[in-house]
Amino acid sequence: MTRRPWVASGGNAGVALGREALAHADALHHLARYLTRNTVDAEDLVQETYARALRAAEQFTPGTNLKAWLCRILQNTFVSAYRRRRNDPTVGGLDTVDPGVPDAAEETWLFGDPELDQLRKVVDEEIERALMSLGDDARAVILLDLEGLTEVEVAEVLGCAVGTVKSRLARARAALRRRLSDYARR
């Protein structure tokens, strides 16, 4: 996606959101960076997100979570603009990216104390590499949970049921732990 200039067109509603929306730029860029996996695309994604948010400012319901609303726009933009562009059927979902990960419910107490030791010693590079190795949906649900969004808000951002969020998050975290455990064995 190329950078393009955009202008304020959201009217009074856009101006009213103004600084509060901009206050979430760091969180949105963090999310975008880990979704797109590179900084250039992340900047474009955030910029496009704010452009869309400004155009849709009238649709924001005052009193609701502005960050969750912005995350939903970012996620939709990412799905429509980036995931489609990749045109790669093996990328885009937790199941396809990580077929070897068993269901979280079946993965009960897989690692035990050695895993605890590894988790205590995990370094920045390992956690980043492990997260990046997951599929888009898995990364998104982990990052949104980390941002403090409720399960209902995450469900709205991802466009799925709350139950789906629960199961996706459990599977994504199990996959992340497996990755980190794999690093320890090497």
Next chain:
Amino acid sequence: MQCEDVRPLLLDAQRGRLAPAAEAALGTHLAGCPACATEDQAERLLTEALEHHLPQCPAPRALKRRLAAAWPSPVTTGPARWHDRLRSFAPVLAAAALVLVTVPFLASVADVWRARSAAVLVAEAVNDHVRVLVSQHPLEVTSGGMHQVRPWFEGRLDFAPVVAFGGDADFPLQGGAVGWFVDRKAATFVFRRRLHLISLFVFACDGLPWPVRGAERMGSAEIYPRALRGFTVLLWRVGDLGYALVSDIDAAELRSLAERLIDPA
């Protein structure tokens, strides 16, 4: 409660989403089941690794500048905003004055006025916090610890900001700056919780309207919790100093920081 019932609840328990009864049942099970206790510990360590070891990627300043330029929002300085706000409140104040003279409901009217004035404090705290978030240079001194930040204010303020808590692993201190709170200078301390910034404004509180209802006891202080536009604000006073703690983090987490600020260990 069986082990297969426990697993899906571990993350909910971490996030504080369980009802007290369910939380108690979970605790009982974990106390007697080493396997589930290990699983619980692993989930907590994973969250800790994500919160503390995943590299943070804040928006570059150039991007923030582009966003701010494209999304106009009037930004003015403290005193000017105070005068603007006074003008906007002029009809209300005039009406209130008239009522005070003509109607024998002095106490109740005063309460209404004070509540509105206190709302100005809350709005000011949120606006100042947002200004910290969107500023290109939010911190004038970056933190090497409170011993470095607090002396930096000497000579820049006409009061000594008393903040004994210097940050910890949960709430690392990022730095400080001098700002405005309503019509006066304030010391701004910025803490961090995961990706979220938390602003603490310390100011001389003489002459400022203070909330009259909703006080809660927290340690040695009375706090006034308020919520505005998705942000939580905690106000309290110690002597002549007022404190406003603001962030969009979970209210319980913000209270946890307030406890450390009010009664540092």
